[in-house]
Amino acid sequence: MSDNDQAHIQEHIKVYLTVFGALAVLTVVTVLASYLDVSSTEAIFLALAIATVKASLVAGYFMHLITERQTIIYILCLTFFFFLVCMFLPLITHTDHTAL
């Protein structure tokens, strides 16, 4: 392994540790945010927003998605679309139930 490769991995390790710190802080922030005196809709939005940031950090840096091949990005975009469909199904049944 060349010195260049070694330095490259060492740089990666620094990023991993920084992301770890950010994830730990955001975990504490998630818990503290749950004690805020806000409406349940705002609480859900806040908690999911923080969870999405944390998930993006894990996927982007630990799973290397920010530098990954387009093939994988396409697969994940397609997966995300069907995931959204899955999430909207209960909402459709809810509006049907409440005759909106």
Added chain:
Amino acid sequence: MQIPYTIEERPETGLNNSKLGIWVFLASEVMLFGGLFSAYVFLRLAAPEGDFAYWGSKLNVPLATLNTLVLISSSVTVIMSWASLKLKDFEKYKLYMGLTLLCATIFLVIKYFEYTSKFHHGYYPSSSNFMAIYFTLTGLHGLHIIGGMIVMTYFWLPAGNKLWHTDPEHFTNRIEIAGLYWHFVDLVWIFLFPILYLL
């Protein structure tokens, strides 16, 4: 028989087969958990006002917060084990992989205490819709933890890591793939924690 494209990239995809394989598998996992998250939304929307919050208050937030931190730590140690192999430091790999397994064990032990505490208080999956989806989601997640531990234990023990001595690049790829799975398990928990314990 030599399995093709385990290290070198396949020209059609620009990826080695194991990398493509694990991402397609993880895509199917997104849909597996997606279906259950969808069930959670469905049950929550149909529940009486405050019902989910009431049952959610029965859960132990400090223990779940600790478990979140343990799982995040294991994500770092598993990627450090891969980085150690990239740096050709096999001893550090074993150390970090061992720490990952330790974190996974701690997670399961904490989960065991959480479950037994619920049973002790008479809360079962049959107690309410919330408890049903709570046990289903965390139970399935726990099974994923156990699955990851089996694979990582194999790669930690001499029977699994002997490949390092004959084909280090292939072994490093295997750890990367196992790591991707482990990060996904962490990622699922990142969403399970707020929706079950905090909302």
